[in-house]
Amino acid sequence: YTCEINPEHTTFISKLGKPYMEAHHLIPMEFQRQFIDSIDIEENIICLCSRCHNEIHYGVEREKIIKKLFKQRKEALVKVGVDITIDTLLKMYGFIDGD
Numbered sequence: 001y002t003c004e005i006n007p008e009h010t011t012f013i014s015k016l017g018k019p020y021m022e023a024h025h026l027i028p029m030e031f032q033r034q035f036i037d038s039i040d041i042e043e044n045i046i047c048l049c050s051r052c053h054n055e056i057h058y059g060v061e062r063e064k065i066i067k068k069l070f071k072q073r074k075e076a077l078v079k080v081g082v083d084i085t086i087d088t089l090l091k092m093y094g095f096i097d098g099d
Contacts, residue, residue: 003049
């Protein structure tokens with residue numbers, strides 16, 4: 001229940017009695033077909049406050065945030081068989097033109 005972009009970000013307390021956070025798939029689920037195994041796994045799910053979740057989708061700093069999260073998760077993803085490069089991930093988010 002802590003924002004993985006900035007642990008100091010606070011939010012309201014949910015009905016469950018925990019800080020409200022949102023889940024975000026670092027590798028978007030729309031690209032599941034490119035992987036043999038499921039990418040709907042803990043290693044691919046990021047805990048974000050609402051502000052950061054919206055920023056990763058709509059903000060001007062979103063590329064920087066995606067790179068930071070990728071650096072934090074790359075090793076964990078590889079350990080479960082999800083091997084992806086930063087360039088491939090950035091293509092998925094539309095930052096790099098596809099081949």
